[in-house]
Amino acid sequence: MGEKFAAALARAATGNEITKQQIIDLLSALPGEEENKLFQLADQVRQKYLGNEVHLRGIIEFSNFCRNDCFYCGLRRSNKQIQRYRIPIEEIIETAKYAAELGYGTIVLQSGEDLHYSGQELAEIIRQVKKVGGFAITACVGERTWEDYTLMKEAGADRYLLKHETADPILFSQLRPETTLKERIKGIQWLKELGYQVGSGNIVGLPGQTIETLVEDILLLRDLDVEMAGIGPFIPHHQTPLGNNSPGDLSLTLKTLAVTRLVLPQTHLPATTAVGTLHPEGRKLALASGANVIMPNLSPVSYREKYQIYPDKAGSREKPTESHAKITSLIKEVGRSVSTGRGDSPKDKFKTC
Structure with missing residues (x-):
């Protein structure tokens, strides 16, 4: 091992805070030893702080309409080739009932930034899903007002996922026209003030991104003190301006995940769908690199292929029963167990009796 890498790894192993340069040294880990x-140290830290359980978060992608025009996302408003949909509340409830039968502890209600739904309407969806079972509810519907966040929290939302995507403010605005990183972070801070368990995260391999950018991503997640961080590779979509770019690198994605685990030992980190799309063994590799969450798609089959943030999304052509069976089997194959609880943050302020 190189001297600088070995020193950074030794520092991380003590549990003490590592510097920006040490994060660079760890992200620059060479293939092999x-x-x-x-990855081994990240896995050990995950086991120490979060145990061997893998938490399942069942996603219901209830709308693929979006007001934004992000250069990397197939749901962008300028994409006229996509077939848009909104799942009726009755089908959302039926899907939630199915999730309850499978023993899911968390439902993720996800959509594009669809302003068709008012804050009151989103709150009512949350309220109805909450009645189905003892779920933790994660809302993932983009940037909304303080009032909307408040309504959703009062309706029973426990968590909110708002990925910052990239900590480089210039790159953020270039790839997400008409939006700013400052506003994104303000939304995350509002959510924390309202008592949500907050998830954020970033994309690895965006055009124009550097190792230094990834360091800033990890430090931002630390500064925001998030309860979950979704870290996945960039996957180009042919119906977007970035369609001809190369996908993110699997190795760098896993290294970013592993270093994030060392910096945020108590934060839930998913083995993302994107890493499973990039490589057939991607989720297994992520689980061995610090991840402790998987987010299966429970959306009805007729809608799945229409929610294309990127193409050929893992599990998009499977029935929910197939997705669930495949993921639980994968978890057992790597010697881990499927959690039967809600999977709340282990931080003291979120612990339940």
């Missing part, structure tokens, strides 16, 4: 040592 260095990468293996990094």
